[in-house]
Amino acid sequence: MATLYHHPLCPHSRFVRLLLGEFGVDAELIEERVFERRYDFLLLDPAGRTPVMVEESGQVLPGTGIIAEYFDETRSRTTTNQRLLPPDPAARVEVRRLMSWFHDKFFAEVSEPLITEKVYKRFMPQERGGGPLDMDVVRAARNNVRYHLRYIGFLVGKRKWLAGNEMSYADLAAAAHLSSVDYLGDVPWGEDEAAKDWYVRLKSRPSFRPLLADRTPGMAPSEIYAELDF
Amino acid sequence: MATLYHHPLCPHSRFVRLLLGEFGVDAELIEERVFERRYDFLLLDPAGRTPVMVEESGQVLPGTGIIAEYFDETRSRTTTNQRLLPPDPAARVEVRRLMSWFHDKFFAEVSEPLITEKVYKRFMPQERGGGPLDMDVVRAARNNVRYHLRYIGFLVGKRKWLAGNEMSYADLAAAAHLSSVDYLGDVPWGEDEAAKDWYVRLKSRPSFRPLLADRTPGMAPSEIYAELDF
Numbered sequence: 001m002a003t004l005y006h007h008p009l010c011p012h013s014r015f016v017r018l019l020l021g022e023f024g025v026d027a028e029l030i031e032e033r034v035f036e037r038r039y040d041f042l043l044l045d046p047a048g049r050t051p052v053m054v055e056e057s058g059q060v061l062p063g064t065g066i067i068a069e070y071f072d073e074t075r076s077r078t079t080t081n082q083r084l085l086p087p088d089p090a091a092r093v094e095v096r097r098l099m100s101w102f103h104d105k106f107f108a109e110v111s112e113p114l115i116t117e118k119v120y121k122r123f124m125p126q127e128r129g130g131g132p133l134d135m136d137v138v139r140a141a142r143n144n145v146r147y148h149l150r151y152i153g154f155l156v157g158k159r160k161w162l163a164g165n166e167m168s169y170a171d172l173a174a175a176a177h178l179s180s181v182d183y184l185g186d187v188p189w190g191e192d193e194a195a196k197d198w199y200v201r202l203k204s205r206p207s208f209r210p211l212l213a214d215r216t217p218g219m220a221p222s223e224i225y226a227e228l229d230f
Numbered sequence: 231m232a233t234l235y236h237h238p239l240c241p242h243s244r245f246v247r248l249l250l251g252e253f254g255v256d257a258e259l260i261e262e263r264v265f266e267r268r269y270d271f272l273l274l275d276p277a278g279r280t281p282v283m284v285e286e287s288g289q290v291l292p293g294t295g296i297i298a299e300y301f302d303e304t305r306s307r308t309t310t311n312q313r314l315l316p317p318d319p320a321a322r323v324e325v326r327r328l329m330s331w332f333h334d335k336f337f338a339e340v341s342e343p344l345i346t347e348k349v350y351k352r353f354m355p356q357e358r359g360g361g362p363l364d365m366d367v368v369r370a371a372r373n374n375v376r377y378h379l380r381y382i383g384f385l386v387g388k389r390k391w392l393a394g395n396e397m398s399y400a401d402l403a404a405a406a407h408l409s410s411v412d413y414l415g416d417v418p419w420g421e422d423e424a425a426k427d428w429y430v431r432l433k434s435r436p437s438f439r440p441l442l443a444d445r446t447p448g449m450a451p452s453e454i455y456a457e458l459d460f
Contacts, residue, residue: 045327046381047327047330047331047334047335059320059323060323061323062323062327063327063330065295065326065330066323066326066327066330069299069322069326070319070322070323073319073322074319089300089303089304090289092299092300092303093289093290093291093292093296093300096295096296096299097275097277097292097293097296100277100293100295100296101277104277105277151276
């Protein structure tokens with residue numbers, strides 16, 4: 001069986017867990033706290049980030065983008081009718097643009113600061129950045145999430161899914177990041193009805209169920225986190 | 231003809247300029263100062279980063295990774311004998327891992343802080359982060375570059391090129407970032423002989439010549455910048 005080194009609230013790890021569900025791949029999940037810089041984990045990927053997947057063959061897949069491209073190259077034709085990364089080069093550009101939008105930009109502006117402040121800083125030793133949360137950072141991130149929600153609403157107002165008329169990696173990336181932030185109760189769903197409707201569609205997929213069952217010790221999710229009707 | 235929106239010292243833009251040379255693609259270069267947040271540029275790519283390429287067909291390619299994948303999908307079979315992103319999925323993992331190493335990790339630890347401090351901050355308005363350089367940041371980045379050089383030396387001690395026995399996107403990514411830092415005079419080449427030899431091989435390629443001819447107004451390159459024997 002494959003192994004996925006992940007953190008339950010790491011949005012990039014959540015994206016890969018959604019891929020596992022969509023592609024029907026079984027994997028053992030191992031929780032990794034990257035800030036501990038565990039030697040055996042750094043041997044797998046010296047960059048030391050989650051997620052890292054190890055295939056049953058021993059092939060190491062370090063990082064979100066690499067896992068997504070590898071799944072497309074090795075699994076897309078056998079396990080789904082629909083390509084989550086579509087075959088046409090121009091359509092791939094749009095899916096990859098939005099993957100990067102959420103994995104890089106949304107991460108930098110929203111999910112990374114919120115999760116670092118509210119979750120990781122509790123567990124980090126002080127010399128690696130641990131300590132009390134910085135409310136200025138939290139407020140800025142909470143403000144940023146609003147325009148991302150409106151951008152999602154704008155896109156699904158023109159198309160059925162974020163990158164076009166088929167669901168793609170772009171939707172899974174956006175939903176993975178939002179689900180981490182939603183666990184913390186920081187998504188103002190009232191801000192954009194179209195974005196909320198789109199999220200309900202994703203949240204209802206079987207691939208989403210394992211994420212909705214997550215519980216971080218000492219940190220209950222927001223009340224609506226696992227609700228399909230919120 | 232295609233158009234490339236770039237900045238002369240932006241290492242991601244330099245990577246794409248190397249691709250243009252390797253693939254034999256002509257493009258008009260337009261200098262973009264992303265911190266000015268020019269409206270027409272944001273219409274091309276709302277993420278607002280360089281590089282952005284616009285194909286003669288009008289197809290917009292926003293960002294380094296997307297350009298590299300698109301070139302592989304649309305140009306690799308017609309313009310080169312050798313695939314800069316090799317066809318085998320496992321080999322692609324290693325090339326993409328090292329692309330990410332330089333485009334993300336080296337950028338965060340070395341090229342981004344050095345270029346921001348030494349170049350961009352001169353041109354940025356103060357409210358967007360402009361002002362005098364912060365020597366602590368410069369010192370930290372100069373220290374970080376040493377272990378990246380040793381990592382390059384380690385890799386080319388095992389293989390002919392960074393990701394294997396053929397030159398790949400990984401080499402062009404690493405060389406693009408190092409060339410920006412080298413312009414500023416901040417690469418301690420004496421640190422690793424094998425890394426230096428590898429860089430000489432890349433620097434000697436015709437695709438590298440346009441980079442070596444770059445001159446930023448008011449900022450001469452380091453003495454050895456354009457020398458093949460340094």
